[in-house]
Every structure is written in structure tokens, then in C-alpha cells.
Amino acid sequence: MSSPNAAVTREQLCKKIDQLPQVDLGHFPTPLEECPRLSEVLGGPRILIKREDCSGLAFGGNKVRQLTFTIGDGVDQGADTIIQGAASQSNHCRQAAAASAKLGLKCYLRLSRDSKSVRQGNVLLDDLAGADVEFVDASMGAELDAIKYALADELREQGLKPHVLAAPRSTALAAVAFSWCIAEIHEQQEAMGIDADWIYAASAGGTQGGLILGTKALGMKLKPFGIAPIGWPDRTERIRIAANDAAAILGLDVAITDDDVRNSDDYVGEDYGSLTPECVDALKLMAQTEGIFLDPSYTSKALSGLIDHIQTGHISSDETVIFLHTGGTPALFAYNEELV
Ligand SMILES: Cc1ncc(COP(=O)(O)O)c(C=O)c1O
The missing domain is CATH 3.40.50.1100 (Rossmann fold)
Structure with missing residues (x-):
């Protein structure tokens, strides 16, 4: 199903991506799964999780x-x-x-x-x-x-x-990769009869750039929201540049502006990689409701941001949210003392 706002169809986007040099590393498509127990505890919005942590190679990840x-x-x-x-x-x-x-x-x-x-x-x-x-x-x-x-x-x-x-090359290609992830989600949503409102991800770079490019190119309702793992003051510019560089690599006639970039560094805490009480709570909540492990530096902070946005009404209970699990779980074992 193609949207009237789309610059390209999903098939056209996938064809452009396929034409780039690539190596076969992972298990794709990654699953898109419901999180019913997490949704219930948080009082409403339907939450799905896109399992980039299940991308196959070396414990997965984005x-x-x-x-x-x-x-x-x-x-x-x-x-x-x-x-x-x-x-x-x-x-x-x-x-x-x-x-x-x-x-x-x-x-x-x-x-x-x-x-x-x-x-x-x-x-x-x-x-x-x-x-x-x-x-x-x-x-x-x-x-x-x-x-x-x-x-x-x-x-x-x-x-x-x-x-x-x-x-900048690797960040631009990272954004290409996540426009492909959006094409996957587009197809999965179609099969599941879902048209989600938001996609939340831990990112201040290529991942969010690709989510923005993919959703805009396909004219989707889905709005990406990035939760930054690090307080880079220029992250909006970095994300915008990554998205536009990826558009140029793919030959897409789509322009990303600062207004397309929704990103918050409110959940970083003291510094990159330092735990916050909220990220530890979020990590445990995901593990104890869905049996899914997050990581200490990225995804737990992204979920702490999503929880805050639900609790403060930024996301309403009748909306649908996709949480992008970008991986990182092996780092948990270097945080054993702080986490227990
Ligand atoms: C687990 C995890 N999530 C998110 C990110 C952010 O990815 P990006 O730099 O593409 O925004 C990283 C980057 O290292 C990561 O390891």
C-alpha cells in the first residue's frame, strides 16, 4: 500500500538499497512483536518492539x-x-x-x-x-x-x-541501513494491519537519520523520536546531515530539515554510559514484563524516555508505539556491580 505523500514505493526504496555494495551479515527481517504486558503496566499505548537485538551476528544489535x-x-x-x-x-x-x-x-x-x-x-x-x-x-x-x-x-x-x-561516510551508510529497517517495518505493519504513530530509538546519529529518511520517503504516519545516549549539542545537525547524505547516496528526492528531527538528551544522566535510576528501572521493567533484556547505555535510556513521555501525556493511551531495540546487551556484564 503506497501513501499519497510517498516519494517512492517500498519496492523502489528496497531496489535502490539493494544496488549498493553490501555484505551478508545478519538475520533480516528482524521480528516486530507485541509487548502486551509492558503496555498494560504503562497504562495504555499499544507498544510493539522491533528486535534489532535479534539481528543475528554476535548477540545482534543495530x-x-x-x-x-x-x-x-x-x-x-x-x-x-x-x-x-x-x-x-x-x-x-x-x-x-x-x-x-x-x-x-x-x-x-x-x-x-x-x-x-x-x-x-x-x-x-x-x-x-x-x-x-x-x-x-x-x-x-x-x-x-x-x-x-x-x-x-x-x-x-x-x-x-x-x-x-x-x-561522515559510515554515518550516512548507517542511515541507509535504517531506511531499510523502515521498509521492513512498513511491510510488517501491512501484514499485521497496524499503522503506528511513533517509533522510539536510542540514537543521536545514523540510526535516527535512517528512520527519518525512510518514514519520509514512504510517506508514513510513523514519527521517529530519538533518545540521545550522549549530550552532543550538535546532534540535530548530525542526524539531519546523515539523513540527507543517505538520501543522496540512494538518489532519493527527499529533503530532511531540522524540523523533521525530534530528539531529546533529557535522559542521558551524568554522562554517556553512566546509569540513571530511571534507566535501571526501565531495564528491569522490560525484563520483568516481556523477558527482554535492554542495555545500560542506550536502550534502557531510550525506554526511560518513552516511559516519561507516556506518563507526561506526550503519547496518549490510544496511540501505537514501536520501540526499536538497538541491542547492546553484552555490555550488561560490565555493569554487574551497579545493576544488582
Ligand atoms: C545499542 C546501541 N543503540 C543505539 C546506538 C546508536 O546508534 P547510532 O549511532 O546509529 O545513532 C548504538 C551505537 O553505538 C548502540 O550500540
């Missing part, structure tokens, strides 16, 4: 879908080595390590030293997947990117063909 294109891009250019870096409990790094192993690529991870630089959770899995892991004293962003590019130069001298995963 990066599997994104790496399909970002590593696909590298492989297309002849890469034999992937370089990535982020916070030490990075889900992106763990999924990049596993994707590299699956594809027979070397993987180098440079992790920003922080309070979770322990061989547990994601770092344990990075090691087990055979990545070359080093903790470095550099903050996330430009400093860490400089280390990644310097390492790429070194590896090139050794005869390797490294591919650095970094913004």
Missing part, C-alpha cells in the same frame, strides 16, 4: 545492519582489514570484530580508556573474535579518529588494505 553497508563499502574498495574505535564497551566494535571474523578480514579496535576498560562484556567478545584490541588514552571523536587513520597508514606500509570506519 550495527549489524549498518556494517552490512559500511564494511560492504570497504570490501567493494578491496579492503582486507577493518579499523574501528569507540568507547571501551562499544557495541559497534564488538559487531565489527565479529563481522570481520565472519568475512575473513583482519580487525583492529582502538578503545578509548574509561571506567569500563575491562576484559568483560563487549571487550571480552572483541578478544574472542580475534580482533587486535588496544586501550588508548584518547577521547571519542577527532582524537580517536586521528589514531585510527595513523594506524591505517602504518598497516598500509605493511602491505595491508585497511578500511577505517568513520564519519
